[in-house]
Amino acid sequence: MFDTVLVANRGEIAVRVIRTLRALGVRSVAVFSDADADARHVREADTAVRIGPAPAAESYLSVERLLAAAARTGAQAVHPGYGFLAENAGFARACADAGLVFIGPPAEAIALMGDKIRAKETVRAAGVPVVPGSSGSGLTDAQLADAAREIGVPVLLKPSAGGGGKGMRLVRDAAVLADEIAAARREARASFGDDTLLVERWIDRPRHIEIQVLADGHGQVVHLGERECSLQRRHQKIIEEAPSVLLDEQTRAAMGEAAVQAARSCGYAGAGTVEFIVPGHDPSSYFFMEMNTRLQVEHPVTELVTGVDLVEWQLRVAAGEPLGFGQADVELTGHAVEARVCAEDPARGFLPSGGTVLRLREPQGEGVRTDSGLSEGTEVGSLYDPMLSKVIAYGPDRATALRKLRAALAETVTLGVQTNAGFLRRLLAHPAVVAGELDTGLVEREAEGLVPTxxxxxxxxxxxxxxxxxxRPRAEGWVDPFSVPNGWRLGGTSRPxxxxxxxxxxxxxxxxxxxxxxxxxxxxxxxxxxxxxxxxxxxxxxxxxxxxxxxxxxxxxxxxGSGHAGADSLTAPMPGTVTVVKVAVGDEVAAGQSLLVVEAMKMEHVISAPHAGTVAELDVAPGSTVAMDQVLAVVEPHEEAQP
CATH class of the missing domain: 3.30.700.40 (Glycoprotein, Type 4 Pilin)
Structure with missing residues (x-):
């Protein structure tokens, strides 16, 4: 086992990895940007190294600075967590070149499975069914649009280089393909540095089921059962559970074997996840979507139903140990459900939120686990992912786990930053969720009814x-009657x-x-x-x-205000950065025309013209940092458009 491991990440996953390192007696090294100087993961690690200013490109995404931090602290290995450089083959190779062990799969497996186009071709050759879609890499916008029309809308645009829902676009109208392709490329480029896209057939009311695999460097591969990840919003998972109520033992075994074959096809080692899209009416007709060559956000539910510490086995495999168990030793016991608590405001259309955590209460106890990177005083900004913590509940059956998780979310307190905890609690009480009748569109269909107006x-x-x-006066003894807030007025009158x-x-x-x-x-x-x-x-x-x-x-x-009517002013719906400006002062615009794009926490929001008119003011440029409700532009309506 290693003596010292550098954790090349932040937030709750860094805290979670440090917890297992401490249990194994391994010294932990945290890294931090200026924005995270007093973060929880920094305080909980054995030592910590500053790696740069707040922007991720100058800190957490800087391979050179991460390797320098490892060298300074004597680290023998690097755990990438998830996000940032976790699925970056170049980072894995750079670690090897620097004499460091990358706690993850080989760089070749990351590169192969990180390219969704090559990944589909590889697993198809291994006999794993895949989703019908475009073929070939480096397709132009026109070729993508042609492929989409050939498949037939609705289709799903997906970045070839990444996951987590970033850059994914569901297109139901062929007329907007050009705009959607352009937006998907922007998000993919911003998130992964690669704007290569593919297009796939959209399966209506699908279920998203993934299989956890674990492979050592000695040729052994096992699966640890499935996770149901169908409760999503904007292609981002928000509730995950294990096992899935959809699968019977025969289908579970078949999907597990398909996942094992997918892992073998790329020479995998370590912990990884094979994701499938499954028609809810026919679970036996499952299709490979992608393989995530890293630890998943939702890994705790698998840990709770199997008793396997996945981070510990990542470390042991990376250190050269063989798996200490086989497929026959894997048993799923009980049920676990996880909820992702994110910095977003459901009442404002789930826009990213920010602020300082003034009061924090995170549930723990029998059957409840919270993985968190928060502490009181934490500043939640717009530069990083909006997920703050995960609340996980375990019980002997699904009903018990759901009940415990609803209670745990009710106990969750994060004052100073708006979160989705209350929304998640109501979602978990929805009749379809309680019954296990899930699909990836359920949250979008029901969201409005789960947000109090x-x-x-x-x-x-x-x-x-x-x-x-x-x-109220605080002094003891005589009290000035004029200081008592009782509404009394001269003349004996009073008002509330x-x-x-x-x-x-x-x-x-x-x-x-x-x-x-x-x-x-x-x-x-x-x-x-x-x-x-x-x-x-x-x-x-x-x-x-x-x-x-x-x-x-x-x-x-x-x-x-700006001196203009409120209906004419376009304000920032969230704190963030302006990434695209499509107009200039004096331009004539149509109602609903896209004018600007604001990005925060890896999410884009399009600012559109409220009515036809002329751009009278434009107060931002690409790269401008904006506060919530800041005036961005003013569109003066045409005379005939005025009420």
Whole structure:
């Protein structure tokens, strides 16, 4: 076993790898950018090395700086985690050239399976069924469009060089193929440095099932069962579970053997995942999609149902040890479900969010595990992936695991940053999810009904109670009656004490019930019902949901803005970076025309013209960093378009 391992990643996966290194008695080395100088993974490692400024290209994606950090600290091996350079064959080769062991598969296997086009051809030759789609690499936009028309819409555009849903586009209308191909190339280039695309047939209402494989350097390959990953939003997995309720033992064995053959076909070693698309009406008709040549985000559910520490076996295989078990020794016991907690705001269309973590509570205990990179004071910015943590629950059966996970998400508190924890809790209670009737489109179809449209009255009551409590005099003894917030006025008249608040729309709220306020909680009784919230600063939280409460000043609000009507101003929907500007001041634009693209946390958002008109102001350029709600441009409507 190694003495020292450098973890070339950040956030929850770095913390998780460090945990296993500590258990094995291996010294851990963390790396960090300026944005992560006080991050949890930095504090938990045995030592840490600064590798550059905040942008990933100058820090976590810098092979030269990572290798230098390994040399400075005497590391013998590098664990890449996932994301960043985890599936970069060049990084694996550079580690070998520097005398370091790359804790992952051989560079040749990464290169082969990292190219989705070559991967499909390779596994097809090994007898693994693949999804029908385009053939050949380096297709032009026109060739991709022709292939899509030949296959017939709907089709899926996919980057050949990456995964995780980045750059994937579902196209249902052939008329928008050109725009969608261009957008997919931009996202692929930004995420993977390679904009090569392929196109595949879209299978309606599919299920996404993947098989975990583990291979040593001595020719042995086993699979550790499947994970169901069908609950996705924008092609990103948000809930994963093991095993899948869809598969019977015969289909599980067949898919497992197909995954093993796929791993053998590329000379694989270490932990990897073979992903399949499966028609829900016919599980026996499964198709290979891709192989992820790394540890998966959802690996904890496999660990919980098999008892196998996948990071430990990554280390042992990389150190040259043979697997200590065979296929017959693998047993799936119980059920595990994982939820990905991300920095995003469901009420704003799941746009990325950011801020400082003011209050943190992460569930642990019997049958519950949280993998997290957070701590109080963590600054969540727009430069890195939005996933903050993972909450995983285990039980003897699926119903128990789901119930435990819903309860754990209700206990999750991340005040200061909007997250999707409350949304995930409601999703896990959806009848189709409870019944196991899943498909990759379910979340998109049902999302609107899982996002509350109104702020509950008790939230305003709690916010007003906090403000009322803050006005009360703290001195003992005689109290100036004019300092008591009871609404008393000269002449014996009084009026209720109200507070102008803003969560969504401005509200003037007068406290109505009784309340108790402490440093970290507020409890209010409204209409005979007691409601308890976590609190920190201007934030309130309950059952995984959070509300940012602002004091509303109508005078100040009327004085802000660009001087143009709100409907004419285009503002940033999230903090991020402007990547594309398609217009200039004076240009005539049509209603709905794409004007700019803002990117945050590896997600693009297109800013479109609200109406036909003329671009009167343009306050940003490609590369501009913008804050949420910052005015980007102003489109003055044509006279005939004005109401």
């Amino acid at each position: 109104d702020v509950p009255d008790e939230v305003y009551e709690a916010a007003a109670a906090v403000r009322l409590e803050g006005l 004490v109200g507070f102008p608040l803003r969560i969504q729309d401005p509200v003037e709220w007068v406290p109505q019930g009784t309340h108790t306020v402490t440093d970290d909680r507020v409890a209010v009784t409204l209409d005979g019902v007691r409601h308890t919230f976590h609190r920190a600063g201007d934030w309130l939280g309950r059952d995984g949901d959070a509300w940012h409460v602002r004091d509303h000043d109508p005078v100040a609000a009327s004085l802000t």
